[in-house]
Amino acid sequence: MENNLFRRIPKVDVLLETKQCKELIEQHGYQIVIESVREELEQIRAQILNGKLEEELLLQIDHILSSIGNRVREKEQFHIKKVYNGTGTILHTNLGRAPLSATHMQKIAEIASGYSNLEFNLEKGERGERYSHFETLLCKITGAQAAMAVNNNAAAVMLVLNTMAKGGEAIVSRGELVEVGGKFRIPDVMKQSGTILKEVGTTNKTHLADYEEAITEDTKVLMKVHTSNYRIFGFTESVPMKALTALKDKYQIPIIEDLGSGVLLNLEKYGLAHEPTVQESIQNGADVVCFSGDKLLGGPQAGIIVGKKNYIDQMKRNQLTRALRIDKFTACALETVLREYLCEENAIKNIPVLEMITRPLEKVQEAAEDLCEKLKREALPAVISIQKCMSQIGGGSLPMEQIESRAVSIRPHFISTELFAKRLRTLPIPVIGRVVDENFLLDMRTFDQTGDVHFVEALKKNQIFKVDR
Numbered sequence: 001m002e003n004n005l006f007r008r009i010p011k012v013d014v015l016l017e018t019k020q021c022k023e024l025i026e027q028h029g030y031q032i033v034i035e036s037v038r039e040e041l042e043q044i045r046a047q048i049l050n051g052k053l054e055e056e057l058l059l060q061i062d063h064i065l066s067s068i069g070n071r072v073r074e075k076e077q078f079h080i081k082k083v084y085n086g087t088g089t090i091l092h093t094n095l096g097r098a099p100l101s102a103t104h105m106q107k108i109a110e111i112a113s114g115y116s117n118l119e120f121n122l123e124k125g126e127r128g129e130r131y132s133h134f135e136t137l138l139c140k141i142t143g144a145q146a147a148m149a150v151n152n153n154a155a156a157v158m159l160v161l162n163t164m165a166k167g168g169e170a171i172v173s174r175g176e177l178v179e180v181g182g183k184f185r186i187p188d189v190m191k192q193s194g195t196i197l198k199e200v201g202t203t204n205k206t207h208l209a210d211y212e213e214a215i216t217e218d219t220k221v222l223m224k225v226h227t228s229n230y231r232i233f234g235f236t237e238s239v240p241m242k243a244l245t246a247l248k249d250k251y252q253i254p255i256i257e258d259l260g261s262g263v264l265l266n267l268e269k270y271g272l273a274h275e276p277t278v279q280e281s282i283q284n285g286a287d288v289v290c291f292s293g294d295k296l297l298g299g300p301q302a303g304i305i306v307g308k309k310n311y312i313d314q315m316k317r318n319q320l321t322r323a324l325r326i327d328k329f330t331a332c333a334l335e336t337v338l339r340e341y342l343c344e345e346n347a348i349k350n351i352p353v354l355e356m357i358t359r360p361l362e363k364v365q366e367a368a369e370d371l372c373e374k375l376k377r378e379a380l381p382a383v384i385s386i387q388k389c390m391s392q393i394g395g396g397s398l399p400m401e402q403i404e405s406r407a408v409s410i411r412p413h414f415i416s417t418e419l420f421a422k423r424l425r426t427l428p429i430p431v432i433g434r435v436v437d438e439n440f441l442l443d444m445r446t447f448d449q450t451g452d453v454h455f456v457e458a459l460k461k462n463q464i465f466k467v468d469r
């Protein structure tokens with residue numbers, strides 16, 4: 001019987017001569033089609049050997065041309081894809097953290113798709129500096145003397161320490177030894193930079209005297225790390241930047257601060273908890289401050305470093321900088337996004353992260369009602385409703401903050417919510433949501449409303465709600 005089945009498998013050249021394959025070759029090229037044909041035949045042979053039911057195999061052979069077509073189209077699909085984020089987490093690290101606006105991207109495309117003055121001083125006609133495009137902006141916004149940027153904030157921490165404290169000691173409070181996620185730990189990065197970490201105080205309490213007692217001839221910097229992704233409550237004490245400056249003056253030791261989330265405007269105005277801003281850190285006496293470009297700032301992935309000019313100049317000259325330097329995409333994106341901060345209204349309106357954080361609940365409710373209505377019109381086999389939910393900032397920023405929001409809830413009648421969620425992840429533009437108590441929730445604060453039509457169309461295709469035998 002096995003032999004018999006093998007004889008039923010079509011030959012490669014016969015398949016290639018079919019109208020369907022010829023069309024595929026015309027559209028996608030010979031190589032990808034022949035590869036798909038071979039893979040499909042290989043799979044059928046393996047299944048015969050594994051003893052798959054004859055009836056099923058014959059069916060598969062009948063449909064071989066459409067399977068080949070699917071394989072070809074699958075190969076043509078990009079691996080990295082746009083997705084719709086219905087999780088309600090605004091800075092979702094796994095989903096690319098801060099989205100940039102289409103308008104900002106237009107500017108970036110214009111610069112990156114041609115030549116630019118990335119490192120060319122147009123006035124003098126000689127070599128220029130890639131930081132020049134956003135340094136003045138950063139100084140104006142933060143009040144710092146000088147600024148630069150590297151690939152991410154982890155790199156910034158490393159560069160700052162390597163430049164200012166290599167071969168010496170950096171004093172840090174035990175309450176601020178942060179793990180940022182993805183196993184990135186401040187203490188480990190400090191070691192990589194060639195700096196010896198001197199921990200002072202305890203997890204919950206560190207006093208000014210703890211820092212002072214730890215100072216020796218080898219002390220190169222005092223470091224503060226903003227615990228942006230966790231909070232210690234209760235019997236706690238930490239030394240604010242302002243108080244630490246007493247030691248700076250007495251011992252001539254600079255203070256550096258890793259702010260992590262790097263907010264450039266006061267979020268309290270918008271009903272969120274106070275998050276220390278870069279401006280405050282500089283005002284309170286930090287010599288160097290570093291922070292992420294793609295957390296609350298809402299820009300590209302980057303580690304921004306601002307502070308006293310002599311330190312920033314040393315960092316620009318550090319050989320390590322060459323290994324960590326930003327490219328033209330990032331340089332342009334930083335200028336584009338930072339320009340919005342010259343006017344707070346523009347920043348809130350035009351930077352997607354800030355817009356989502358500050359979007360009024362009524363607007364989210366409207367979006368939810370809109371999508372809910374569209375879905376109900378399709379009479380889908382599911383219970384569809386609007387639910388109250390809470391959005392989160394995410395990305396290790398403002399861990400205690402939740403923003404009231406609204407979700408469109410879908411609970412399929414005949415398949416499990418898990419299976420439904422899984423199928424939505426396989427759509428051409430996957431939709432990622434949250435499953436809570438058997439309901440699939442799409443938080444409309446993060447779900448891009450322009451995706452409504454696509455989403456409704458996708459749900460109308462019957463595979464999504466199909467019951468598997």
Ligand SMILES: *Cc1c(COP(=O)(O)O)cnc(C)c1O
Pocket residue numbers: 152153154155157178180225226227228229258259260261291292293294302303395396
């Ligand atoms: C997030 C964070 C970092 C790492 O920043 P990346 O831009 O993700 O490299 C470092 N320090 C603190 C305190 C952070 O919150």
